[in-house]
Amino acid sequence: MRIALYQTQTGPDPGTNGRDLVRAIAEAAKGGAVMLFTPEMSGLLDRDRERAARHLRDEASDTVLATVRAAAAENGIWVHLGSLALAQENDDGRLVNRGFLIDDRGDIRARYDKIHLFDVDLPTGESWRESVAYASGTRGVAVETPLGLMGLSICYDLRFPDLYRALSNAGATILSIPAAFTVPTGEAHWHVLLRARAIEAGVFVVAAAQTGRHEDGRETYGHSLVVDPWGKVLLDMGTEPGLGFADIDTAEVDTVRERLPAIRHRRPIDPPDIVR
Structure with a gap:
């Protein structure tokens, strides 16, 4: 099956971002893809909270979500909309970072809210506190x-293998990990972590990413990847925005798991004995 990844340089205007997504959906469908994957924060990426607040809506009112659903139906293609920043219906003052799996009729099949939030201070001087806003x-x-059965996650979730263990234990054979990785963390860890998640469970990993210098001044790493169940990189989109395609054979999951049945060898682990 053919899939498409849209590597974006999302900015602060949802109208522009929505139009770009519609074009990508149409191109992905024309290219024969059954599903398009987009990055984290596909509808709005803006560190200026006051400016961003003017565009934030709840799920029912979000124009990018509505636009993508209509385009998926018009083009007959599934879309994993990596994530959107949304106001909560029962608002506690914070947003949610929510991904959507949209089918080829434009219906929402699943929603996922990012579990692990990026609260870090990097050696470059960058400081991020997602939990303040989300x-x-x-x-x-x-x-x-x-x-196949797809496990959903978002960006910083990548660093927490227990999530992917739970997803693969539930039967997931493909993992989607949309992201907006920073450049220093991407250079150090992006490829190795994505390949590790694929190898651990014998699954396909699809990771659509933000890239380049954005209007709000941040820089993201790019390198949207598709990794097969043996850990081989099938697609690496480098650092340029655009659309990429990969052909995947879902039967490879069974082949790899028969060759190296690590999932069947998993055992529950009690807390360790500590010897002092």
């Missing part, structure tokens, strides 16, 4: 798709 999700999500 509420954390509480549940993992896996959803049936034409590609």
